[in-house]
Amino acid sequence: MAYDLSFAKEVYKTSEVGYWIKMCMQCGVCAGSCPLGPHWEHSPRQLFQLVRAGKMEEVLKSDSMWMCTSCYNCIVRCPRGLPITHIVHGLARLAVEKGMADPKQPTRRFAVEVFWDNITSTGRVGEAGLTMKLYFIDGIGPGIQRGLEMKNQALGMLKTKRLNPIPFRSKIKGFAGFKAMLDKAFELEAKKESNA
């Protein structure tokens, strides 16, 4: 099968700092740096080579990028100076945008369906609401079970005044402007993509 480079070109143009992938010399330093390394289906090094080989499905459907803990080991170590963390995050985001990320992938679900929603609905994290939504993402039954499993931790946090018993937070004062700003930023981001 001939190489199809359209995916590589797309990544270089539209994925966050994706153009840096061209600079990778495949040394593998990054691969040895990920704290959850054994759980990555393809290491960052492999992901970058797969991009260059045009393997869209292998990259975007993989749950590798979702294993990134944002530890920044790779960034300070890469001998070619690639901003690896951001490239990996960019590929994860691209998988979301193209609807190719596994909907059941736990970090994707947490990050997109719970966290981003949580912070953009008021302007700040509401930790109690965040935790509740994460627990109940699969419905009431599994939610109660998860809640029970974590009961002691939650009680410990409540007792030490490090968890708000009321899972409600009010919006920041400048919420209207905050929202308009984000809408505009998304609009600009989409434009960049369609230029590709």
Added chain:
Amino acid sequence: MKEFAFYPGCSSEKNASASNMENSVHHMCEMLGVKLKEIDDWNCCSASIGYAGGGHLPRLALTARNFALSKQQMGDSPVVASCAACWLALRETNERMHEEPGVKENLNTALKEAGLSYDGKLEVKHLVELLVDDAYVGFDALKAKVTKPLTGVKMAGYVGCQTNRPFGIAGDNYENPEYLDRMIEACGATAVPFPKKVACCGGALAFSENEKSCDLIKDILQSAVDNGAEVIVTPCPVCQLNVEVYQEKVNKLFGTNFAIPVVYYSQLFVLAWGGGWKKAALDQQVVPADVLKKFA
């Protein structure tokens, strides 16, 4: 000392997971005469997983708004952050506004919708950077305030990831930063060798990949205990939370029996400076720091 703009971040709010950090930071700064003025109406920086829902520009716009508010309210004051992720977001946003073509312009187009603007030029400081720098506070001043040296207590200085990489505390190195050990020693305690000093606790993935993260947390705890530590000390709210509250879960998963307190550097200083238990927010520990009781 002049007043600094302060970005506390979500976990430092009242009744939030790092309110023990915030309470002790407040008292530590009061005792030092460092004045921090909270930026009014700041928003979340989206920490390390904002990329998935917010992509590139919207994610950076969050932090650009905080800078713009700071500039409006506090002029050219450096922006100080106590949270690792908040500090990283501030540093990153500045850097990318300067280095990536179009980012500064696009962010300002977005900010305009909120009636704001930002040129990318405000200086950013982690609170730790003020403490270790003679131009602001410095180790001599930190030591001079000690009235109740924490003599004899063995501590593992757990720097973690984001207070260290990718930006680093000025002048220190990535693989073996020394500022935290020096802070421990400044309080009169003993810093033990700690091979997991800059290891990752799983960060935000402790939420979504809890068992995989607990495996990392177990290794951190084991390394601290193996090296004789009675207390783990950290500057990072995510490290503190993960390494403290998941000990019970780790014990269940791995048949261990960890019960080691995990405290912030700010709590140590308040205690060693004679501020007492409550001002050090040591009543807010999930794993009680009993070994420090005698210094209260």
